[in-house]
Amino acid sequence: MNLNSYKLSFSIAWVHLVSKPKQTIIAMLGVTFGIGMFIALVSLMTGLNDFTEEITMTSSPDIHIYHDITETRLSILEQMNPNGLNQVHHQKPKDETLRLRNARQLLELIRKDERMQGVAPVLSSQVFYNYGPVQLNGLILGVEILEEDKLFDLKAKMKEGRLEDLLSYHEGIIMGSGLAKKLNVKKGDRVVITTPQGFTRTLKVVGIFQIGIGTVDNVRSYANISMVQTILQQEQSYITDINIKLKDRHLAKQVANELQAKFSYKAEDWETANATFQTGVTIRNIITYAVSFTLLIVAGFGIYNILNMTIYNKMKDIAILKAMGFAGRDVRSIFMIQSLAIGLVGGLIGLLVGFTLSLLIERAPFDGGDVISLDHFPVNFDSIYYITGIIFGVVTTAVAGYMPSRKAAQVDPIEILRGQ
Amino acid sequence: MTMSLPYVLRTQSVTKYFYDPEKFQVLKHINLTVNRGEFLSLVGKSGCGKSTLMYVLSTMDTDYQGQLEIAGIQLTGKSQNELAQFRNRHIGFVFQFHYLLPEFTVLQNVMIPALKLGQYSNEEIEHRAIEKLSVLGMQDHAKKRTSKLSGGQQQRVAIARALINDPDIIMGDEPTGNLDSYNSNVVFDIFRELTSVYKQTIIAVTHDDEFAKRTDRVVVMSDGQIATS
Numbered sequence: 001m002n003l004n005s006y007k008l009s010f011s012i013a014w015v016h017l018v019s020k021p022k023q024t025i026i027a028m029l030g031v032t033f034g035i036g037m038f039i040a041l042v043s044l045m046t047g048l049n050d051f052t053e054e055i056t057m058t059s060s061p062d063i064h065i066y067h068d069i070t071e072t073r074l075s076i077l078e079q080m081n082p083n084g085l086n087q088v089h090h091q092k093p094k095d096e097t098l099r100l101r102n103a104r105q106l107l108e109l110i111r112k113d114e115r116m117q118g119v120a121p122v123l124s125s126q127v128f129y130n131y132g133p134v135q136l137n138g139l140i141l142g143v144e145i146l147e148e149d150k151l152f153d154l155k156a157k158m159k160e161g162r163l164e165d166l167l168s169y170h171e172g173i174i175m176g177s178g179l180a181k182k183l184n185v186k187k188g189d190r191v192v193i194t195t196p197q198g199f200t201r202t203l204k205v206v207g208i209f210q211i212g213i214g215t216v217d218n219v220r221s222y223a224n225i226s227m228v229q230t231i232l233q234q235e236q237s238y239i240t241d242i243n244i245k246l247k248d249r250h251l252a253k254q255v256a257n258e259l260q261a262k263f264s265y266k267a268e269d270w271e272t273a274n275a276t277f278q279t280g281v282t283i284r285n286i287i288t289y290a291v292s293f294t295l296l297i298v299a300g301f302g303i304y305n306i307l308n309m310t311i312y313n314k315m316k317d318i319a320i321l322k323a324m325g326f327a328g329r330d331v332r333s334i335f336m337i338q339s340l341a342i343g344l345v346g347g348l349i350g351l352l353v354g355f356t357l358s359l360l361i362e363r364a365p366f367d368g369g370d371v372i373s374l375d376h377f378p379v380n381f382d383s384i385y386y387i388t389g390i391i392f393g394v395v396t397t398a399v400a401g402y403m404p405s406r407k408a409a410q411v412d413p414i415e416i417l418r419g420q
Numbered sequence: 421m422t423m424s425l426p427y428v429l430r431t432q433s434v435t436k437y438f439y440d441p442e443k444f445q446v447l448k449h450i451n452l453t454v455n456r457g458e459f460l461s462l463v464g465k466s467g468c469g470k471s472t473l474m475y476v477l478s479t480m481d482t483d484y485q486g487q488l489e490i491a492g493i494q495l496t497g498k499s500q501n502e503l504a505q506f507r508n509r510h511i512g513f514v515f516q517f518h519y520l521l522p523e524f525t526v527l528q529n530v531m532i533p534a535l536k537l538g539q540y541s542n543e544e545i546e547h548r549a550i551e552k553l554s555v556l557g558m559q560d561h562a563k564k565r566t567s568k569l570s571g572g573q574q575q576r577v578a579i580a581r582a583l584i585n586d587p588d589i590i591m592g593d594e595p596t597g598n599l600d601s602y603n604s605n606v607v608f609d610i611f612r613e614l615t616s617v618y619k620q621t622i623i624a625v626t627h628d629d630e631f632a633k634r635t636d637r638v639v640v641m642s643d644g645q646i647a648t649s
Contacts, residue, residue, distance in 0.1 A: 004538035012521075012532075019523040320519035323480060324533045324581075325508020327501040414475050417515055417593065 009330055012321075013337035016310065024342065027306045030299035031346030032353060035393045038292035039354020042385045044361055044377060045288045049281050051378035055212045056274050058152050061120075061243035062252045064273065065106075065259060068266035069096050100265060103239035115246055115255060118150035122241040123228045129221075130192040131183045138179055138219040140193065142228025145174075151245040154209060154222075160187045161207025170224060172206035178218035180208050193231060201231050212374075296392060299346075300400035303339055307404040311335060318408055319416035328409035335408050339401025340394065347393030351386050425492050428588050428621045429454040434476055434486035436469075446472050447484065448644040454589070457619040459611060461632040464641035471593060473641065474625045478511065478591050479503045491588040508537050512582025514624075516594035519578065520566040526553070526577050527562040534584045545584075552580040556610060572603030579610060583620075590614070592624035596631055608634065 017024045075088040100106060103121060110119050123142035128135055145166045149155055155163055159177055166172045173191065175183075185191055185205055194200050203223065210217055229238050244259075246252060252269035260267040271278060311318070318331055362379040429452070436447040446469045454460055464470045475481040476488065479495055482503070488495045491510050495503065507513075512533075520529045530549040534540065540548065553559045556576040566574060575595070582590050595611075596604035608631055614620040615636070624635070632638050640647045 005536060008532070008535045015523045316517075316519055317521050320513075320515075320521070321532075322504065323478070323507065323513050323519075325504050325506075325536055327504040329501070330504075330536075414480050417480075417519070418471060418475070 005330055006333065009333040010337055013334045013341065016314070016334070017338055017341060020310070023306055023310070027303050027342045028346035028349070030302035031296075031343055031393050031397060032350040034292070034295035034299040034396075035347050035350025035389045036353030036357060037295050038389050038392065039351060039385060040357035040361065041288050041292060042389075043354070043358040043379045043381065045284045046382070046385070047378040047380040049284060050380055051374070052277065053281070056277055057249070057270065058157070059211050059213050059216045060270055060273055061151055062246045062249050062270050063244040063256045063259065064268045065100070065242040065244070065263070065265050066240060066268075067096070067098050067100055069093055069098065098240045099234075099238050100240065100242065102237075103242065104237060106242065106263060110242065110244065110259070115248070115251060116244060117247045118147060118245040120144060120147040120151050120243045121225065121239045122148075122243055123225055123232070123239050124241060125228060125232055126196055127231075128194040129179065129183055130194060131185050131189070134183050136179065136182060138221065140173075140228055140231075141220060141222050142225035143222050144225055145222060148222065148243075151243055152211075157209045157211050159208045159210050163207070165206040166222065166224060169204065169206050170227060171201075171203055173203040173221050173223045174207040174209055175205050175221040176217040176219065177208050177210035178214060179221060180205065182218070195231050197233065199231050199233060201227075203227070292392075296396045299393075300396045303342055303397050303400040304404060307335060307339055307401055308407075310338070311404050311408045314408075315411060315416050318411045319413035322411065322413040323417065331411070332405045332409035335405035336398070336401055339397050339405070343394045343397025343401075344390075346397075347390045350393060351389055354386075354389065355381075426455055427453045428456050428458075428491060429477065429623070430489045431477070432487040432489075434473070434484055434488065436472060436476060436481075436484040446644050447476070450486070450646060452639065452646065454621060454623060456621055457615055458621055459615040459636040460621075460623045460639060461635040461637070462623060462625045462639050462641065463627065463629070463632045464647075466627070468641045469644040470625050470641045474591060474593055474623070477623065478513070479507055508533060509585060510588045512585070512587040512590040514575070514578050514582050514590065514592040514595040516597040520574055520581075522565070522567050524566065525562070526558065526564050526566055526569070529566055529577060530581045530584055533581060537585050539585075549580070549584060552583045553577070555583070556580050572599055572606060575599060575603065575607055576610070579607070583614075589621045589623065592622065592626075594626060595624055596626065596628055604628065604631065
């Protein structure tokens with residue numbers, strides 16, 4: 001088929017489309033609606049996914065190394081007599097401290113690894129915060145604050161004060177915003193910290209941070225690692241956790257396994273730590289694609305119906321075109337062009353509708369409450385979804401248009417021309 | 421056009437069966453030669469096979485035995501696509517009902533087969549289409565929608581469309597069957613002029629005896645055979 005034939009098929013298809021504007025517009029609206037909803041849904045869903053992923057990532061390290069004292073271990077009896085029928089009642093966990101032995105050397109070793117972006121030692125402890133009559137349970141993390149910043153971008157999370165203030169003021173503390181609010185403390189106030197062992201110390205609030213997750217902001221505060229060692233009455237090498245950020249987050253599982261085998265401490269990767277979060281992402285994706293796919297299938301049926309009707313009404317035209325020398329494929333292309341035009345134009349308008357809806361959704365106020373600090377919906381405007389949408393739309397209409405078009409190509413002109 | 425051959429169309433022993441509702445031989449060893457510039461009418465009682473023969477000759481019906489040759493080209497056994505191309509170039513059609521495309525103007529309808537052929541530029545095709553329309557006295561209606569024309573006018577546009585690619589042969593299936601006597605005469609006179617002035621070959625199936633009588637040659641069919649020619 002030469003270029004002329006295509007041009008001719010195209011202009012016949014065009015005339016068919018514009019001579020029945022109502023029908024054409026209805027077919028297009030089906031595609032527009034399908035793609036528009038797909039874009040709006042997928043933008044909101046992936047926006048939410050990205051948002052939750054980001055705040056989860058900022059609050060949990062890629063890999064977390066700690067001494068898991070709850071891990072089940074073999075009893076002495078089982079160790080001595082591995083092949084016997086052993087029964088040990090009421091075996092308690094071994095009396096071990098949470099400390100990581102030779103933590104400083106561990107840190108040095110891990111830092112040498114090419115894949116590491118940041119490695120930060122942490123010493124954490126349960127504490128009571130006292131401010132006037134208010135007494136709250138919480139968590140204090142002893143950190144090297146600048147190293148911690150590399151991992152979690154704390155600088156951007158500071159609501160008051162600066163990270164560096166903690167370095168210059170040894171007896172300082174940076175407190176989570178929820179915790180500060182409950183205690184009713186402001187920057188510059190002094191808070192009394194009590195450890196489970198009964199040690200008490202007064203620390204000054206030098207800054208307030210907000211990560212955006214209630215479970216963190218309501219309980220956590222940061223202090224210098226040496227200060228926490230002091231309140232826990234431990235020596236300088238006492239470290240309970242190592243947090244790691246990788247250059248490529250997706251290597252976490254593999255690296256965690258390596259580290260665990262190498263150092264025989266528990267190394268937990270972010271996927272394992274946030275398994276429920278991952279499930280949520282998968283389920284949201286399934287729902288988004290299932291709904292969008294259904295909408296587009298429905299639009300496809302609409303196009304199939306309308307083309308079938310057009311072809312039925314145009315039987316005589318098809319017969320005379322074939323008599324005049326149009327081959328089956330020429331006739332097929334006339335109707336395929338119509339369905340593709342409906343798909344393409346309807347799809348492009350759909351993208352526009354989807355974009356507008358996304359803009360509106362982004363502006364809609366949404367209160368995340370105490371759990372997540374969110375005042376409007378997060379929406380993703382990634383162009384990949386727009387490309388997916390238009391391809392999806394054109395493919396659906398091509399499939400829906402193909403069957404009626406093939407039928408038109410197979411029309412036997414004699415039957416119609418002799419008909420009367 | 422291949423001017424060397426004296427004949428435009430020739431069949432050799434064309435035979436065709438219908439299988440529904442039962443096997444029935446509708447064409448029996450038809451041998452027919454049509455000369456260049458001949459105005460031939462194909463007549464016979466209904467059911468005699470004249471229309472069936474016509475559609476075999478038109479190349480649209482390929483389900484037959486025997487040989488068909490038009491303009492020096494052996495057509496039996498060619499693919500549907502090749503036959504479509506052949507019709508576009510070599511055959512013009514005029515049917516009982518005009519079968520113009522209702523969404524297009526008169527001019528566009530006449531131009532379509534030429535655009536499909538793609539031998540000339542769009543400007544030339546338009547020029548040629550207007551020329552053909554003026555042969556038929558329809559040039560003033562060129563920009564009108566076909567639905568705005570009377571039956572006789574529509575049939576004249578259909579004839580102009582059949583002429584656009586300068587076909588070797590024009591085939592008509594009851595070309596005057598749907599027209600009053602005035603318009604029938606108009607169409608006949610046009611055919612007459614085309615054959616005598618332009619040496620156009622025309623085959624027309626008709627049951628109008630007045631029409632047939634005035635053609636150059638009358639082929640009478642009966643029971644699937646040519647009775648007299």
